[in-house]
Amino acid sequence: MLLVYTHKISPRVKYAFKHVCTRVLGIDVDFTTTIEKFIAHDSLKMSYTKQQLGNEFFIKSHEIMFEQGLSDISINVHEWENTKCFFYTGEKSAIPFDIFSAAFYLLSRYEEYLPHVKDEYGRFTATQSLAYKHGFLHQPVVDIWAYKFKAALQQQFPDFEFPNRTYSIKPIIDVPCAYNYKLKGIVRTMGGVVKDVLRFRFKSLYLRFAVLLGLKHDPYDAFKYIINRQKSSNYKFLFFFLIGDYSTFDKGINPNKKNFISLIKHVADYCNVGLKVSYFAIDDVEILKKEKNRMESIVNMTLQASRHSFSRLNLPESYRNLVDLEINEDYSMGYVNHAGFRAGSCTPFLFYDLDYEVQTPLMIHPYHIMDFVLLQNRSLLDKKQTLYKIINQVKQVNGQFVPVFHNYTFSDVYRWKGFKELFNIIIESAQND
Incomplete structure (x- = not known):
C-alpha cells in the first residue's frame, strides 16, 4: 500500500490518487495528515504537499487540488520526454510535474465546465480541448504519467513488487x-420509395423491394x-x-x-x-x-x-x-x-x-x-x-x-x-x- 502524506485530504486528492495509483497501477492507496503515522509506515510512501518534509519521495501539490468549484487556472503545457504535461513543480519534486492535478483536470473534464462554443448538436468539440491545441490528444497521457510515476517509485523502493495489467x-x-428497409412501417416505407424515385436512386429502390419481399438481405x-x-x-x-x-x-x-x-x-x-x-x-x-x-x-x-x-x-x-x-x-x-x-x-x-x-x-x-x-x-x-x-x-x-x-x-x-x-x-x- 502507498501512504500519502498531505496537509489536507480533499475529495479531489483522493479521486486523482485512486485513479492513477489504484486503477492504472493496481496499488492500494491511503492518506494521512499525521507526520508520525507517515514516518512509521514501512512500505511505499510519499508526501504530496506544498513543502518537502525531509528527503522523502515528494511531489509538490498544485492548489487546484484543494479548491472548490471552478477558477481561472493558467495552464502552461511543457514537453516531457516522449509526452507532454502541465502544472510544473520544479526541481525538488521526484517528478517535474504534478501529475495528480493534471490528471484531475483532464478526468473531471474541468475544461468542459468552462465557457465554450458548442457544435450544431450541442457538443464540446475536440478542437477546443487543451489536448488538441497542444498536440497530445493522440496519447493516453494520464496513463503515461502514471507509468512515469511508477518508474520513479521503483527507483526509490526497489524491493516493492508492482502488479502488472494487460491490454x-x-x-x-x-x-x-x-x-x-425492414420494419419501417407503411408511411416511412412509402416516403422512402418517393425519395428514391425523386432522386433517381433506382438501385436503392430495387434493393428496398427485394428486401421487403425477402429476396435480399x-x-x-x-x-x-x-x-x-x-x-x-x-x-x-x-x-x-x-x-x-x-x-x-x-x-x-x-x-x-x-x-x-x-x-x-x-x-x-x-x-x-x-x-x-x-x-x-x-x-x-x-x-x-x-x-x-x-x-x-x-x-x-x-x-x-x-x-x-x-x-x-x-x-x-x-x-x-x-x-x-x-x-x-x-x-x-x-x-x-x-x-x-x-x-x-x-x-x-x-x-x-x-x-x-x-x-x-x-x-x-x-x-x-x-x-x-x-x-x-x-x-x-x-x-x-x-x-x-x-x-x-x-x-x-x-x-x-x-x-x-x-x-x-x-x-x-x-x-x-x-x-x-x-x-x-x-x-x-x-x-x-
Whole structure:
C-alpha cells in the first residue's frame, strides 16, 4: 500500500490518487495528515504537499487540488520526454510535474465546465480541448504519467513488487437503426420509395423491394456476422440499441415491433446490451427513465450501460441523470470526428461532479475511435495505419481499447468497404497478446 502524506485530504486528492495509483497501477492507496503515522509506515510512501518534509519521495501539490468549484487556472503545457504535461513543480519534486492535478483536470473534464462554443448538436468539440491545441490528444497521457510515476517509485523502493495489467479491448456496436428497409412501417416505407424515385436512386429502390419481399438481405442486418465474431473472441461485445421514440434526430425502429424486440433479445443471449439514449432524453430525465424501463422490460435484467446519441454530453447534468437512475456505466466520452483520448486516459474512471465536489458511482468508459474517423482516410492502408497508431498507444500502457462501430459498418455499402477487416484487426490485437 502507498501512504500519502498531505496537509489536507480533499475529495479531489483522493479521486486523482485512486485513479492513477489504484486503477492504472493496481496499488492500494491511503492518506494521512499525521507526520508520525507517515514516518512509521514501512512500505511505499510519499508526501504530496506544498513543502518537502525531509528527503522523502515528494511531489509538490498544485492548489487546484484543494479548491472548490471552478477558477481561472493558467495552464502552461511543457514537453516531457516522449509526452507532454502541465502544472510544473520544479526541481525538488521526484517528478517535474504534478501529475495528480493534471490528471484531475483532464478526468473531471474541468475544461468542459468552462465557457465554450458548442457544435450544431450541442457538443464540446475536440478542437477546443487543451489536448488538441497542444498536440497530445493522440496519447493516453494520464496513463503515461502514471507509468512515469511508477518508474520513479521503483527507483526509490526497489524491493516493492508492482502488479502488472494487460491490454484489453471492449468493442462497441452502436445500433441507431437496426434495419435500413425492414420494419419501417407503411408511411416511412412509402416516403422512402418517393425519395428514391425523386432522386433517381433506382438501385436503392430495387434493393428496398427485394428486401421487403425477402429476396435480399437487409444491408444493415449484420447481427449474425457480429455475433459469430463475438463467439471467436475472448472479449464480449457491447451493443447499444436505440429504442426511443421517432424524432427529428432519432429515426430508429418502433420499439414495440415484435421482430425488433426479438432481435434485441437474441443479441443479448450472446453479447452485452445497453441503452442508446435518444437525443431528447439526454436533457430530460423522464424520457430517459421511460427508455431505461423499456430496455429492462425487453432484456429482463437491470440496465447497466448507456451511450448517448451523437455522443452528446451536457456536463454535469447528463451524467447526474444517469447517477439518479442508477445506470452504472457510460460510453459517450469521446470525439466523433477525432481519434484520441478525450479525458486523457484509456482506463475507465468514475465521474467527478465538480459542482458538488463529489465522486459518483458512475463509471465512464471513454472510447478512442469511431468508424466515422476512419472514413477520413481514403485508402484502406491509411485506415489501417490510423487504427494501428491508436491501438499501439493503448498497448504501450496496457490499457483498455474501446472502438465504436455501427451495425451498418459491416454492410457491403461501398463507403464501408474493408471495415470488416479493420474490425478483425481490433479483435486480433488482443488475441496476439
